[in-house]
Amino acid sequence: MKLKPEERWKLIDRIARETVEYGVERNTINSVLAELTVKPLTGIPFAIAVLYGFWGFFNAFAGFVTDGFFVPLFDDHWLPWIQNVFPYEGSWLYYVLVGDPEAVNSFEALGMLTSGFFVAIGVVLPAIIAFYLVITVLEDSGYMPRLAVLVDTVLHKIGLHGFAVVPMILSLGCNVPGVASTRTLETKKQRFMMMILLSVFIPCGAQLGVMLSLIPEYFGYIMAYLLAGFFAFGWILNRLIPGRSPEIITDVPPLRTPTIKNVSRKLWVKVKGFFTNAIPFVLVGVGLVNLLYLGGVIGWIANILEPVFTGWFGIPKETVAPLIAGFLRKDLAVAQLSAIEMSGFQLITSVVIISIYFPCIATFSMIIKEGRKSGGVVRVLGGSLLTLVTVVFLWGGLLHLIGILLGVS
């Protein structure tokens, strides 16, 4: 049936008369709260409180489960048991699967069944559960779009819009879902920019956790430098990359109380995804690093890159091996760095370089996967590598220069 324009308008009027109810909207505390959380003057302090609560919960819960239960379980029971019962001590198989037979904790053993299991289940899993639980509550309460509206002005300066805050926050848990969630951004330019900025400047939850527990005194400086890099290179990329950065148009829903049923269901789906996708990756990654060590590949690369790292970045040559290993496990690379003797400023520089020099292998794979939808794999991968090399040399070198000017490097 084809309707003339006037008939169509009449039909619309009739449907509206029969379906739309008119009344006076009453101002309630809930509607006032919904409005206050979007207005910058009241919304920004509240957003700071929400983000503080986010991190407070993350640290309290993940710290409780990891330090309180998984560390004693793995260090006092699992590690000594597997070191004793696993045969072929001294063989390459023992080295790959169990790691160092003299290790006294699961962090330093570096085997697939020791460090691999410990990192995946003991460290990352509690962090992932805590992280997704808070994210789900924020989504279901209707607060997430409000946060997006609040940060829209700031992110617009670098060609992104408010919803880019979702991949940013997700990446603070794990860069992999962060990169995956860039598909919600509207243009290819925005998706490409966000993927690069996330994978370079936003450290994942595991890395953040290791940084907070091993080098808490430098945590603030490192994060400040990384965030400054995020906005500085975002501003530059926005000017260099052709494409559109449209305005945000979003529906801000009313504030609601999340239901336990919905939150638990969403949490289960996300945690299940972590079990099936990320844990095998971590285990294979640990094994691969061990094989590279055994084959002398990492030592060879370390020798080649030594002059660059010591000369350009001003960090000791011993940091080269952890930096290369960081391609697979950045959290462990940070842990390894903290055991190397160097000055505080060199430690800050090394951790910054670990964060920005290359995304971990899981994130890198996700960039390739998502790149197909954001302008083609070759374009995204080529652009990513070019940006990464530029960023690491400029931002890492600048930090060394700051250290020289301050007389601490």
Next chain:
Amino acid sequence: MNRKTLDALLVLMGLGTLVPGLLEILFSLTGEAYTFGKLNFGGEFTLWRGLILLSAGVLYLVAINQSNPVEKRGQAVLASSMIWIVGGIEILSTVLNSITGPEGAWISTIEGFIGHYTAPFPPSVFLLPLSILLAVAISSEEEKNDPERQNIE
């Protein structure tokens, strides 16, 4: 609760939140922990806690001048919820830390468990019950003024 009572409560809560917030910010600059009687200032993220308490205090005080009663109550609830976040995280950390034992032990001893619940506490823990009482009073007021509820009654 009449307007004057609510304003008096807002002044009390506003100053009681603003002053500790300012002190937390000042003490965070020194990087040291300070204890005054049962109050403790310092630890991780002191600056952020201070900023949040300061903002909540300002919000309570600004609400006094708000002529619209619903807006006034809404601002007070928002300020209270900021205190709940900070205080709630403190209590959660205390509870979780009290469960785990020292190195080599899975569960804490009874003495160790109780030891976590003794003063001093940060200001947000003391402000938390007061802000809950204020919010409860405000929400009961909201229910009283609800026309739908009045129709039912």
